[in-house]
Amino acid sequence: MSIFEFFQALFQYEFLQKALFTSVVVGIICGIVGCFIILRGMALMGDAISHAVLPGVAISYMLGINFFFGAVITGVLTAIGIGYVSQNSRIKHDMAIGIMFTSMFAVGIVIITMMKSSADLYHILFGNVLAVRMSDMWITLGIGVLVIGLVVLFYKELLVSTFDPTMAQSYGLPNKWIHYCLMAVLTMVTVASLQTVGIVLVVAMLITPAATAYLLTNRLSVMIYLSALIGVISSVFGLYFSFTYNLASGATIVLVSAFLFALAFFFSPSQGIVWKAHKSRKNRLELLEK
Amino acid sequence: MLPFLKYEFLQNAFLTGIMVGLLAPVLGVFIVVRRQALIADALSHITLAGIAANLLLGKWSSFFAAANPIYMGMAFSVGGAIFIEQLRKVYKHYEELAIPIIMSAGIGLSVIFISMADGFNTDLFNYLFGSIIAVKRSDVWTVFAILVVVLLFVFFMYKELFVLSFDEEQGKLSGIRSNWILVAFMAITALVIAASMKIVGILLVSALMTLPVAASIRIAKGFKQAIWLSVLFGEISVISGMFLSYYLDLASGGTIVLCLVVILCLSIFYKKFTGSRKVGHL
Amino acid sequence: MNNNIESIAIRVDDLSFHYGDKNVLQHVTMEIKKGSFLGLVGPNGSGKSTLIKCILGLQKPQEGNVYLFGEKVNKFNDWDKVGYVSQKANSFNTAFPATAFEVVSMGLFGKVGLFRFLKASDKNKVWEALRSVNMDQYAHQNIGELSGGQQQRIFIARALVSDPELLILDEPTVGVDTESSDSFYKMLKELHRENNMTLVLVTHDVGVMTNYVTDVACLNKQIHFHGNTKEFEESSSENMSAFYGHHVHVLHHDHGHE
Numbered sequence: 001m002s003i004f005e006f007f008q009a010l011f012q013y014e015f016l017q018k019a020l021f022t023s024v025v026v027g028i029i030c031g032i033v034g035c036f037i038i039l040r041g042m043a044l045m046g047d048a049i050s051h052a053v054l055p056g057v058a059i060s061y062m063l064g065i066n067f068f069f070g071a072v073i074t075g076v077l078t079a080i081g082i083g084y085v086s087q088n089s090r091i092k093h094d095m096a097i098g099i100m101f102t103s104m105f106a107v108g109i110v111i112i113t114m115m116k117s118s119a120d121l122y123h124i125l126f127g128n129v130l131a132v133r134m135s136d137m138w139i140t141l142g143i144g145v146l147v148i149g150l151v152v153l154f155y156k157e158l159l160v161s162t163f164d165p166t167m168a169q170s171y172g173l174p175n176k177w178i179h180y181c182l183m184a185v186l187t188m189v190t191v192a193s194l195q196t197v198g199i200v201l202v203v204a205m206l207i208t209p210a211a212t213a214y215l216l217t218n219r220l221s222v223m224i225y226l227s228a229l230i231g232v233i234s235s236v237f238g239l240y241f242s243f244t245y246n247l248a249s250g251a252t253i254v255l256v257s258a259f260l261f262a263l264a265f266f267f268s269p270s271q272g273i274v275w276k277a278h279k280s281r282k283n284r285l286e287l288l289e290k
Numbered sequence: 291m292l293p294f295l296k297y298e299f300l301q302n303a304f305l306t307g308i309m310v311g312l313l314a315p316v317l318g319v320f321i322v323v324r325r326q327a328l329i330a331d332a333l334s335h336i337t338l339a340g341i342a343a344n345l346l347l348g349k350w351s352s353f354f355a356a357a358n359p360i361y362m363g364m365a366f367s368v369g370g371a372i373f374i375e376q377l378r379k380v381y382k383h384y385e386e387l388a389i390p391i392i393m394s395a396g397i398g399l400s401v402i403f404i405s406m407a408d409g410f411n412t413d414l415f416n417y418l419f420g421s422i423i424a425v426k427r428s429d430v431w432t433v434f435a436i437l438v439v440v441l442l443f444v445f446f447m448y449k450e451l452f453v454l455s456f457d458e459e460q461g462k463l464s465g466i467r468s469n470w471i472l473v474a475f476m477a478i479t480a481l482v483i484a485a486s487m488k489i490v491g492i493l494l495v496s497a498l499m500t501l502p503v504a505a506s507i508r509i510a511k512g513f514k515q516a517i518w519l520s521v522l523f524g525e526i527s528v529i530s531g532m533f534l535s536y537y538l539d540l541a542s543g544g545t546i547v548l549c550l551v552v553i554l555c556l557s558i559f560y561k562k563f564t565g566s567r568k569v570g571h572l
Numbered sequence: 573m574n575n576n577i578e579s580i581a582i583r584v585d586d587l588s589f590h591y592g593d594k595n596v597l598q599h600v601t602m603e604i605k606k607g608s609f610l611g612l613v614g615p616n617g618s619g620k621s622t623l624i625k626c627i628l629g630l631q632k633p634q635e636g637n638v639y640l641f642g643e644k645v646n647k648f649n650d651w652d653k654v655g656y657v658s659q660k661a662n663s664f665n666t667a668f669p670a671t672a673f674e675v676v677s678m679g680l681f682g683k684v685g686l687f688r689f690l691k692a693s694d695k696n697k698v699w700e701a702l703r704s705v706n707m708d709q710y711a712h713q714n715i716g717e718l719s720g721g722q723q724q725r726i727f728i729a730r731a732l733v734s735d736p737e738l739l740i741l742d743e744p745t746v747g748v749d750t751e752s753s754d755s756f757y758k759m760l761k762e763l764h765r766e767n768n769m770t771l772v773l774v775t776h777d778v779g780v781m782t783n784y785v786t787d788v789a790c791l792n793k794q795i796h797f798h799g800n801t802k803e804f805e806e807s808s809s810e811n812m813s814a815f816y817g818h819h820v821h822v823l824h825h826d827h828g829h830e
């Protein structure tokens with residue numbers, strides 16, 4: 001199927017429009033939030049929260065309510081739990097994260113096997129954006145507006161507390177509070193991404209575009225725009241491949257973004273490995289000539 | 291004999307479980323002290339890609355259809371391990387970013403391979419979450435072979451692994467050629483992950499490697515004791531997890547990990563009530 | 573004085589090192605004789621630790637060579653002749669479940685060789701090393717449960733356990749109380765005198781150090797001074813202030829002087 005046919009299909013099918021719209025929104029907010037996640041060294045935390053919402057989602061399914069509620073509750077509880085464990089028991093942060101997230105995930109898996117419905121499970125785990133309902137789309141959009149609004153409003157505070165937490169403290173910024181807000185935002189972004197990429201792959205959506213942008217620029221503002229853009233590109237092309245070849249949408253979206261990361265990793269003009277190797281070889285040659 | 295063990299598939303699962311309950315924590319000790327839990331996680335995801343690739347190839351070639359997918363999983367996992375170890379060495383700075391990305395690329399690939407093969411089926415479900423009914427006799431023998439290799443390696447390389455985990459500089463000064471030992475260690479970890487997969491499932495393998503260790507190092511005096519305790523915790527949770535899984539009909543990976551979590555909580559409380567000893571951070 | 577190859581423990585030959593674009597050592601050349609006790613001083617960031625790492629082959633210099641006991645460092649194999657306590661010795665992972673005894677026994681692994689295990693005689697050596705730093709009663713404590721100064725002693729014991737001919741210590745007394753650090757310096761002096769051990773000590777404790785060492789080297793990217801203690805003391809006040817870039821009082825602590 002050519003791109004052209006894809007566009008035709010896009011005009012024709014409402015489900016495709018919904019899917020595209022949702023995944024673009026997800027690409028944008030994951031890109032934005034991801035920047036703060038990786039700059040604050042919380043990549044692992046992103047992984048943890050996204051896995052930890054599983055029991056919440058499973059319980060919501062069982063009760064027949066929108067999984068948004070269950071997921072937000074378990075996600076926030078996990079974030080608080082990790083904070084509590086690492087502050088009070090001298091277990092270091094990354095260990096606390098690992099422990100909390102595997103336990104939550106295991107609970108989720110047990111609950112889901114009790115449900116005995118593997119089809120739903122696969123959708124939760126790997127996403128199925130083509131089945132997005134109207135209500136999911138509105139939730140995603142709502143979360144997107146909220147997240148972007150928060151980032152715009154608190155940009156300065158986020159900037160300072162990300163780069164220099166001690167200075168932020170001395171300015172009187174409530175670091176702890178900012179951290180938990182970010183966790184709450186992270187949970188919401190996870191929920192918004194559930195339909196598109198699924199639980200297992202949310203972390204990829206969060207980290208990969210931001211990491212790619214990080215390789216390309218040193219300025220936070222530029223990095224945020226770039227990262228959102230890369231998120232959108234991955235979503236659109238991922239959806240195209242998913243629709244064309246009938247593959248799981250989460251996987252194709254994530255693979256496109258991983259591909260973009262690999263490109264930046266090897267070829268970025270400032271940090272790319274190929275250029276670096278080239279440069280250091282040139283340096284060495286120059287030294288030899290001298 | 292226990293009624294539990296009269297079926298062959300249960301015997302298989304039981305034997306594999308006991309071996310895995312020994313293997314995963316033994317390697318886990320080194321992984322946890324070197325802070326490489328994330329790498330273990332990444333390897334398990336790459337293993338899944340190998341298994342999925344085999345399922346896909348099996349559609350076209352009778353050779354792959356007949357083969358046990360675990361071998362392809364191992365090949366991918368070992369390849370991934372070597373790749374990651376090189377990446378770690380050369381680009382220290384990017385490790386933290388690159389590994390989660392490799393990991394999700396691994397799972398993305400597996401999902402695609404599988405949806406190209408025949409869509410999601412229960413087979414995949416078993417690989418993801420572990421199952422005690424899906425273990426074959428040939429799996430038991432494969433795991434046994436891995437057990438022998440790993441135990442020999444750890445026994446003869448104990449000194450070297452111990453120094454390298456504690457501080458690599460001292461290792462180099464002891465004239466230890468750290469490179470190939472670390473690569474071999476990663477490759478062996480990859481094998482163990484592939485071996486543990488049937489019982490605990492891809493998504494929870496790393497928990498079986500890290501949680502028993504997290505519990506044991508809170509209590510243990512010394513490194514050897516930490517290893518023995520981890521193995522003890524690993525075995526207790528694998529065995530009780532498998533029983534629970536069988537009688538309650540739940541995915542074995544989930545129940546095993548929940549047992550581990552209980553043990554970990556007990557060790558934390560034990561520590562709280564008995565010791566005022568200084569505990570370090572990990 | 574006898575100056576042939578035999579009497580040189582460490583030879584650094586026109587060594588330059590940079591981390592990326594950052595120049596840390598420039599054309600450093602020095603010889604350290606067997607049986608000498610060298611104090612290496614210099615301000616923070618002057619490249620002392622880096623020089624030590626180059627000497628031990630833990631960092632590869634971009635230019636120049638290092639010879640240990642006459643052998644190029646990358647060909648050198650007798651690592652049990654060399655003991656090393658790194659500056660960051662106690663920044664290890666404190667939850668690491670290893671006892672003090674296990675940590676000290678690591679110092680013997682180079683000697684024991686691949687595929688072999690520690691023998692009873694090796695274990696005696698570990699006990700001896702623990703006793704020499706007065707830590708034998710803590711042998712079966714986990715290393716992370718000891719105080720900073722006690723940990724430092726364990727690392728010193730690890731460096732001593734293989735009876736090295738050359739002992740290199742990078743700020744070993746940081747975090748050790750004055751009394752212990754005095755007795756520690758005395759112990760070094762004894763090792764130096766009785767076992768004829770070659771010692772290299774990096775320190776900021778200029779005043780105390782001059783009471784014990786035989787030679788002093790001042791490093792700040794380059795070697796600014798290398799000579800015996802007496803020469804150093806004679807030239808010290810003007811040298812040091814020029815060298816550190818501000819006025820430094822070189823205090824002479826008389827305690828500990830025999």
Ligand SMILES: Nc1ncnc2c1ncn2[C@@H]1O[C@H](COP(=O)(O)OP(=O)(O)OP(=O)(O)O)[C@@H](O)[C@H]1O
Binds near residue numbers: 596
């Ligand atoms: N791993 C590294 N990467 C980049 N630069 C480094 C690294 N280690 C040290 N440096 C830089 O090299 C210079 C020399 O460092 P070095 O540790 O050798 O100093 P030092 O003399 O031991 O200082 P101190 O007295 O504080 O121990 C410093 O400017 C430091 O910033």
Ligand SMILES: [Mg+2]
Binds near residue numbers: 620621622
């Ligand atoms: Mg230093």
